[in-house]
Amino acid sequence: MIQIENVTKTYTKGNNIVKALNDINISVEKGEFVVVKGSSGCGKTTLLLTVGGLLHPQEGKIFIDNQDLYELSTENMAKFRAANIGFVFQQYHLIPYLSIIENIKIPSLAHESEVPDERALELIESLGLKERMHHTPSELSAGEKQRTALARALLYNPLIILADEITGNLDHKNASIVLNKLIEFSKSGGTVLLVTHDEKAFAYADRIIEMENLKLQA
């Protein structure tokens, strides 16, 4: 499902060139739940954003469902992302002035047709957010915010979920809810790539890949 081939990503900071990813190669199968673990600053988030089509690598190729991601135009990339990729971030990135149900339905802005309300309500219910659906993010706990962010990512049944330290701010109970939902997603055929250094997540992974010295080590 995800094919990362010889990907190198560098940043320029003033006159210095900083290498964030160094010749990364990885393959993730459909329905697989993969955890990429590593210390802070090892390039986990960069990897995730590169796989998500948000950071163009200097070298290498990324294929998702056999589509060379960076061959796509900006317009088509946005379309592809909307249809196939769901993101969940540690900081949730919920829109503060929208209610929970409205935040969950945000991806519909990227689609021609709006998703049926039933789908949003089903996710709300399954993630235990029914009582909070008309609240705004500022009125929610960290766990509820992250569950909302996960529901938003799952709304259009993407092929893959890219998750970045999603349990970092959560207690054990909320972490379990979120991780179990990801398990459920992968069991239904979805692919999960989770980058984290939170050990709670390791138990849920089909495979754990360690990231050291800008490289992945199986």
Next chain:
Amino acid sequence: MKISLLVIKEIKRRKLNFLLGLLSVVFAVTSITGALTMLKVHDLKTEKLVSTKEKETRERLAVLEDDYRKITKKLGFNLLILPEGQNLSDLYADDFAAKLMPESYVDSLANSRSVFIRHLLPSLQEKIIWPEKHRTVILTGIRGEVPFLHKNPKEPILVAVPKGTIILGYELHKSMQINEGDKVILKGRTFTVRKCNEARGNKDDITAWIDLNEAQEILQKQGKINAIQALKCHCAGNSLAAVREEVHSVLPGTQVIEKGSKVLMRAEARDRAAREALEAIEAEKKHRLDLRKEQENFASILVPLILFASAIWIVFLFIGNVRERRSEIGILRAVGVKEWKIMKLFLLKAIIIGLIGAIVGYLIGLTTGSIMGGQFTLELFNINLLLLVLVFAPLLALIAAYLPATLAARQDPADVLREE
């Protein structure tokens, strides 16, 4: 989910940002509407002022016209109709015309449908030596007023001197100690003195008036006259030319001169007064126009400055708004929302600010302009101006918001998502 829902919810959330943007547009629209309303008030005042002055002048002139008509009607033109070829220098030197014309001329004039001429007095006049008295005398033969056939007969202005009678000027009867009722002999004919005139201080004092036919016989100029006086002619303003034309149409070749210039002077005075009144109005108009130009010049500098400042203010507000919403923009881009939709988020907000700002600004501008102009009337409500600002204000906000919206759309989502 619609973009408009996001825009409205964002406006509700960040009211201050919206109100500041709105204030900027309101200020811009108020300055335009206020300036144009003040100019309109000025125009209305000018129109009213000039119209009032014109009305007053017209009324004053009408009164003046009527007064002069009455005055000149009383005075009338006193015209002297003289024979063809009469040298006017000789006339003024001798006090009578040497040339002659048929007496029938006066009848022709009387039978015409004259509009201006009222009283006709034919005369034959000649300076002679009164042989019996050894005196120089102006012998004047008159037959009284010749009535106009088409006009209602009125009391004659001058009655005829009956045959066999004579009227004597002051110098004549005084120096010769003649009294009314006395008998005098003139060129062998005996006349009874009908009247002895009071002193007039002119040639009348040495004039003797007798019947026209008798004068013609004495002077051996039967059927001839040398002047027709047309007294108290209807005044046609200063149009002596019109009177002349009328006389000439009946008596071609004759000369018409005005005796005394009071009527013409007064007509000229009235014309001058009218001219001055009109000049005063023109001066007032010019003054108001100059004042308007000053206001226009002031507005033409101030309004663009305000518009520019408002636009810059909107640019900074929107840039602030974009910075505040980096995370929101980042996630929208991450979930696949296209760049133009991100721009739409900001541009739609700009249009809402522009539309509300246009309406509020128009009302404030209209009120302010009216108050500053010191006049409030429904005439000041200009639907075209309202439509113009309804187009202009959103356009101004759109132009100002375009750059920040583009920055938002081109923001790299990875930068934001990696930072957090």
